[in-house]
Amino acid sequence: MDYSNLRRQIISMKKSLFDQKRLLLRAKFLFTTKLIFFIFLPVLFLQGYLDEQFNQLEELQDDSSPNFVEEVVALFFKDSSRLLTNIEQALEKCPQDFYRLDSLVHQFKGSGSSIGALRMKNECSMFKAHCNERNLEGCRRSLQKMKREHATLKQKLETYFQVNSTL
């Protein structure tokens, strides 16, 4: 067998091994991301971040509107960030307009419940209760919790959509 032929065979074998390694890595990646995908969302439900309304959004997603859930969630976080700023500003005004505060939180709660943001919805209810009692400190504490829940849910859903897009 001549040298060049042997060399060609070795190169071919090397390429084949490299392709197999790449395939193996790809399979591991897909398995891991699928694993994350199939446990990630249920965990969000179990931990109380999301409720059944999120499933309703997924039912509305189809081939004609393949990114519907992500688009609605993005719209929610865009609007709700602005609302949180308005609530914070309204809280710091003196004297506080509890009627306006209640109205702002009502909007925040409404759109949050529309995407199934359960923890945020519950925290909004606490805020409204403090508003009714004209409890300024209670409102401030609730607002901080609302902001934390908002940031946490945003991060978790962004991760979920990122993983989803790789599948």
Next chain:
Amino acid sequence: LVMKNLLKLFGALEIVDLFILFAVSPMAFKNQRSVPSALVIEDIKVDCVILLRMLQKLNCEATVARNGKEAVGLFLQGKTFDIVFSDKDMPVMTGPEAVAKIRAMGITDVKIVGISADFGGMEAFMQAGADVFVPKPMKLETLDSIVQEVIHKKNMSI
């Protein structure tokens, strides 16, 4: 005996007429289903987008008004709708205020659905003249049953 009487009755008709009578049944008219038109009165974008998508899934045509005043304006322009979905709390004019004005215009045949995350909204809407109140967030199956009722009524009037 029933069959005997039926045969006597239909004996007066030609065979062709009989065929037409049984073929052109009420079921056939369902194929002439017209698309229901909906007015969505909602200022919160997320809620509006979701409701519009649900209506799209149910093959409804939808128009949006951002508050009660815009909605009343559409009716004053002579626009007609089969069904109206109205949020309660909106700037400029609230849902119940708009519903009261629409009914005061003599528009009684349109089905009006009040929607709110505030359960207290039910009384305000019903007093204003709404037909039904649905708490937010609305489920697709709830919306489907409301729309099917409107379609059925629309088809019966054709």
